[in-house]
Amino acid sequence: MIIKESGDIDMEFILYEVKGAVGTITINREKALNALNSKVLDELSVTLDAVDLENTRCLILTGAGEKSFVAGADIGEMSTLTKAEGEAFGKKGNDVFRKLENFPIPVIAAVNGFALGGGCEIAMSCDIRICSENAVFGQPEVGLGITPGFGGTQRLARLVSPGMAKQMIYTARNIKADEAYRIGLVNAVYPQEELIPAAEKMAAGIAKNAPIAVRNCKKAINDGLQVDIDQAIVIEEKLFGDCFETEDQRYGMAFFLDKNKEKVKEPFKNC
Numbered sequence: 536m537i538i539k540e541s542g543d544i545d546m547e548f549i550l551y552e553v554k555g556a557v558g559t560i561t562i563n564r565e566k567a568l569n570a571l572n573s574k575v576l577d578e579l580s581v582t583l584d585a586v587d588l589e590n591t592r593c594l595i596l597t598g599a600g601e602k603s604f605v606a607g608a609d610i611g612e613m614s615t616l617t618k619a620e621g622e623a624f625g626k627k628g629n630d631v632f633r634k635l636e637n638f639p640i641p642v643i644a645a646v647n648g649f650a651l652g653g654g655c656e657i658a659m660s661c662d663i664r665i666c667s668e669n670a671v672f673g674q675p676e677v678g679l680g681i682t683p684g685f686g687g688t689q690r691l692a693r694l695v696s697p698g699m700a701k702q703m704i705y706t707a708r709n710i711k712a713d714e715a716y717r718i719g720l721v722n723a724v725y726p727q728e729e730l731i732p733a734a735e736k737m738a739a740g741i742a743k744n745a746p747i748a749v750r751n752c753k754k755a756i757n758d759g760l761q762v763d764i765d766q767a768i769v770i771e772e773k774l775f776g777d778c779f780e781t782e783d784q785r786y787g788m789a790f791f792l793d794k795n796k797e798k799v800k801e802p803f804k805n806c
């Protein structure tokens with residue numbers, strides 16, 4: 536692994552590029568349509584650990600090329616696994632996906648093509664999904680003799696509806712970008728060449744907001760969705776309270792109250 540002075544990282548299957556406060560992770564295994572083998576999962580985990588959280592405010596996750604985001608877990612690698620190895624592979628994937636889901640800053644999946652099986656599941660571990668017009672989503676596992684193993688049965692049912700998730704999973708039918716948009720699996724669909732610019736624009740919009748508040752919103756939404764509404768409100772209260780006495784909160788409110796319309800808003804400083 537090479538970590539450059541700019542913060543960019545080079546590995547065999549993962550590229551990490553930093554532009555200002557936005558980091559872009561590219562799964563770079565184009566020959567296999569960016570399928571997730573053990574090495575990709577390991578490198579993704581190392582990359583997330585290496586993100587400079589002092590200066591980075593949003594991540595984009597995408598796949599190399601114009602055909603595929605991630606065509607699933609590596610079927611070749613999985614085909615010969617024993618039960619124990621299958622369990623270990625599943626744990627490796629689940630650990631990385633949870634790391635992504637609980638990552639302190641928002642992660643936008645820019646889905647640039649096939650997002651099948653583990654590919655759909657990794658996109659669902661991100662905070663926000665946008666896709667290109669050629670994107671295809673699906674959970675084809677039952678056709679391979681397995682269940683979705685990286686959280687697909689759980690996250691798809693939470694993101695769309697249980698009925699729609701069950702239909703997609705039981706039938707193993709792929710859906711195109713327009714249907715993914717219609718059922719709420721993605722927030723927007725773009726022509727391929729506009730996808731990354733759109734993700735970068737959204738990431739920049741997130742990055743300019745108060746970083747502690749953004750992180751606390753992510754935690755409040757994620758943690759609150761796991762409990763009933765009474766407990767969820769308490770989680771929100773705590774994270775709301777945590778924003779006070781921060782420089783971001785003081786500056787943000789003082790700027791609003793200052794009636795001098797000529798004043799230009801300074802960037803938030805993450806403290």
Ligand code: DAK
Nearest residue numbers: 567568570606607608609610621625651652653675684685
């Ligand atoms: N794994 C390995 N290689 C793959 C791959 C995959 N998932 N998908 C594509 N490739 C490789 C192909 O083998 C081919 O390699 P070469 O023959 O050139 O060496 C190359 O990528 C190009 O693929 P195609 O020639 O097939 O390209 P096409 O345009 O004809 O078709 C396709 C594109 C995406 C429709 C097709 O490749 C396809 O159907 N791919 C498989 C999609 C799929 O079924 N994905 C779901 C995989 S199952 C678990 C946790 C998680 C999981 C399982 C267990 N545990 C908890 C234990 C997750 C499971 C999955 O994701």
